[in-house]
Amino acid sequence: MQRSMQQSTQQLADDSARTLADRVFARLQDDIVRGVIAPGSKVSETDLAGRYGVSRGPLREAIRRLESRKLVEREVHVGTRVASLSFTDLIEIYYVREALEGQAARLAAERMGDQEVAGLYQLLAQHEQQQDLREDTAYFQREFDLDFHYRIIQGSHNQTLIRMLIGELYHLVRMYRYQFSTTANRPQKALHEHRRIVEAIESRDAEMAELLMRRHIGRARENIEQQAQQRNPQ
CATH class of the missing domain: 1.20.120.530 (GntR ligand-binding domain-like)
Structure with a gap:
């Protein structure tokens, strides 16, 4: 019983974190698409966490999703940047x-x-x-x-x-x-x-x-x- 309750509590926590990551992802993607965050600009986790009022966990999940969509890219010795085309x-x-x-x-x-x-x-x-x-x-x-x-x-x-x-x-x-x-x-x-x-x-x-x-x-x-x-x- 106790184990079941712990699992339910953990599931709720996971769902809450996922929902927050979804919201951050949507806002960040819109800001990139609209050019609020310009192509080629560096993605600073500290700055973005402050802008969106979230911790780095949901933010990192959002950035990973944006990377899978080719909207951000990681470069060795440079960091993460908004993708750009010549x-x-x-x-x-x-x-x-x-x-x-x-x-x-x-x-x-x-x-x-x-x-x-x-x-x-x-x-x-x-x-x-x-x-x-x-x-x-x-x-x-x-x-x-x-x-x-x-x-x-x-x-x-x-x-x-x-x-x-x-x-x-x-x-x-x-x-x-x-x-x-x-x-x-x-x-x-x-x-x-x-x-x-x-x-x-x-x-x-x-x-x-x-x-x-x-x-x-x-x-x-x-x-x-x-x-x-x-x-x-x-």
Whole structure:
């Protein structure tokens, strides 16, 4: 009996610690994705423990989870840093996204069920309610089923495409997608482009769905190139 009570108490303690680590993980991931903690910056456990008001145990668990998502990385003799991509790597990834997500949109137009398509419209309706999007200052999409691009990729029902596009770089690319979406007037345009893609999918116009997705990602890439040029003029 006593042993059972001790086990129950330990389980409650473990659940509490896990819940706290979950909360810290969610906050830390959001801060990284939103650029509050910049790419390439050093991760200080002491600073973060003070910022989030937690002990190092839950914080370390959160950092380990972020490391598995490729959002932080450990370097010998350097420590832990927020992951970053070079400009060249990022642009190359966007060219690949343009081709592969265009194909995903084409397949989604052919294969998504009516309920899945209705879910895309519902998702965009949720996005429209975001204050930063309504103010046209940023377009923040949470991960997985709350992410428009994730839904389209899943809607392709092609497991190879899904593995390639929702693999180890998914979270890192999502971070750059958000941070470069804060360009003036870009968020509302991106939402409009999303809506047109869904309309093409609903119409079962596979060719148009692919074209619109490729244009959408191509414009996002051009936006990144323009911002990079403005930040580092020759």
